[in-house]
Amino acid sequence: MSAALNQRVVELRFPSQADRLCIVRALVKRVAEFVGCDAALAEQLVIAVNEACMNIIQHAYGDDSPGEIVLEIFNNADTIRFRLQDFAAPVDLNKIKPRELGEVRPGGLGTHFISEIMDECKMGHLEGNRGNYLEMSKRII
């Protein structure tokens, strides 16, 4: 990820609840359009960010221990970058990978969507194992 990608457009903090995802999608769509994405790309970015938030809600926090999610969106002239943070227990990064789509089965599609849509993805643990982060970037021109 380039250090030049430091113009933060917006930050949203929200609880890890499924009924907040519609707010996240609306925000991502508006910001994507604001920084110059066309409608088709904005739609794709909405899909990727929604899936990333879903993964945090379902797998990082789970049903029994909800917490806070922080979404930050940055841009420069040609790239938009999303950074998500949660404060759940550190996840096993080796277990998070897109699955093969040859087998028709429910589940496991979200990571595939993200990797298909985004140009770069980077996951890690927050300092002191306070949680997890995911950074995703996409060229917009």
Next chain:
Amino acid sequence: MPYNQRQQGDFTVIELNGEVDLSCSPDARQQILGAIEAGQNVLIEMSGVTYIDSSGIASLVEGYQAARKKTLEFGLVAVSSSAMSVLSLARLDKVFPIHESVEARLAANE
């Protein structure tokens, strides 16, 4: 039932609409599987779906698989462009039977 459901020909038609995401896909899943469990052929009408995420897609996959196990028919109808782009991303646009309309599917039997 959270989604409109009707009987048309030999099919139960379930009309998904709006944003089918993690907050409501469990309802869609339950309704779809309930119809299949009751031994009905199912068509999912999707012209009003403005957004569907992977949890909504998973509900459709479960319905498709459950129907196959019972040798029932399961198909999608009038899929909106938003939903179709997600189905394509999941490489499922060639897996599900997709019909232009309920009437078109019914006419295929005539």
